Amino acid sequence: MSDAKQEVLGILCSGRGTNLQSIITAVNRGEIAADIAVVISDKPDAAALTRAEKAGLPAVCIDRRRFADRDAFEAALIGELQKRGVTLVILAGFMRLLGKTFLHVYGGRTMNIHPALLPAFPGAHAHRDTIAYGVKVSGCTVHFVDEGMDTGPIILQAAVPVLDDDTEETLAARILVEEHKIYPQAIKLYCEGLLCIVGRKVRIG
Ligand code: GRF
Secondary structure (H helix, E strand, O other): OOOOOOEEEEEEEOOOOHHHHHHHHHHHOOOOOEEEEEEEEOOOOOHHHHHHHHOOOOEEEOOHHHOOOHHHHHHHHHHHHHHOOOOEEEEOOOOOOOOHHHHHHHOOOEEEEEOOOOOOOOOOOHHHHHHHHOOOEEEEEEEEOOOOOOOOOEEEEEEEEOOOOOOHHHHHHHHHHHHHHHHHHHHHHHHOOOEEEEOOEEEEO
């Protein structure tokens, strides 16, 4: 038996949770050597919570509206994650910026996925901005989280074509296929100890 440290994942969501699902599937198939300790949503009606329950995972809502400010909200997130021994935090469609309070504890141990080739088109309207700008290639980016909006060190990216007749929906669907591949891959690399942050860059291997 290996005595390698097993990572414990805490997955934060706000919505439908298809990336969450791809990670659950990869863990259940044994492709990622990690446990998922908890799925947390900041929204009570997130479909991600139902997905987690169906998978037999602890599903917790920490409703942002119950907290006076971001620091109090982040302290509650930290409390829940630490209580469950979480060592790596995965943002999977979590629609909030995390700040100093959270990153003081989980900085360098929090990942996000964004549906564009960063640093192009950060923010909440990546597909719309991509189509409006007229680029021919887009994709998705997994990155470590820092205090900026989609600005942290990049782990993996995948590209897809942008077609002349794309709508936000058709482009999002094409990108999502790649998201569901590279997010589990990036988590696997982390869990195998193969990611090293060096300044702005992430070395793999
Ligand atoms: C994905 O497009 C992801 O890149 C972005 O939010 C969306 C979440 O989708 N951060 P889902 O909830 O994982 O289906």
